[in-house]
Amino acid sequence: MIQWKEEIMIERNIEKVWSLFSDQHTKKIMPKVEEHTLIEKRENEAGAKHKQTYREGKRLETYIVETLAYEDTEDKKHKQIYFVLGKAFEITLAFTLVKIDDSHTRFIYEGKNKGVNFVGRAMLKLGGDKNNLKVVEEFLQKVREEAMKME
Numbered sequence: 001m002i003q004w005k006e007e008i009m010i011e012r013n014i015e016k017v018w019s020l021f022s023d024q025h026t027k028k029i030m031p032k033v034e035e036h037t038l039i040e041k042r043e044n045e046a047g048a049k050h051k052q053t054y055r056e057g058k059r060l061e062t063y064i065v066e067t068l069a070y071e072d073t074e075d076k077k078h079k080q081i082y083f084v085l086g087k088a089f090e091i092t093l094a095f096t097l098v099k100i101d102d103s104h105t106r107f108i109y110e111g112k113n114k115g116v117n118f119v120g121r122a123m124l125k126l127g128g129d130k131n132n133l134k135v136v137e138e139f140l141q142k143v144r145e146e147a148m149k150m151e
Helices: 014-019 023-029 118-149
Strands: 002-010 033-040 049-056 059-072 076-085 089-101 104-115
Touching: 002 118, 014 076, 014 089, 014 104, 014 118, 023 033, 023 118, 033 059, 089 118, 104 118
Parallel strands: none
Antiparallel strands: 002 104, 033 049, 049 059, 059 076, 076 089, 089 104
16 A cells, blocks of 8 residues: 655645636646546535546546545635545545635645555555655646646
8 A cells, every 4th residue: 555645835825726626627637537527416525426537548447536525614625535446446535725824825635545456456566655756746746837827
């Protein structure tokens, strides 16, 4: 299993950063996601389910993303999601935004990726922590970059 918890400061208002985690902006921060369709409940509540299709090279993977937790207050925003990828990995991700002031937001990105079968566990071992940390850093930077484009 691989786990991480990283954070960065984004020089943008919390509401602007939070909007990137809405259904309409999913592809901006996750460009490999080709489809993100709500299939159960509302996007802004725990228990919501989305059908998501992700492209890795020529391969397409479709899976169900479940929102485990959702919080939207003035000073803190939090969304936790869970999905199983390729019948090999159980992935839990959490996005937390904390308002520092009107133009600064702390973004905390946590997650764990657990191999659910031999293939999944072997692939995680082969991938290594260094490669995983690179993916996490790239995501943090992508969120910051997209937030800076928001008007």
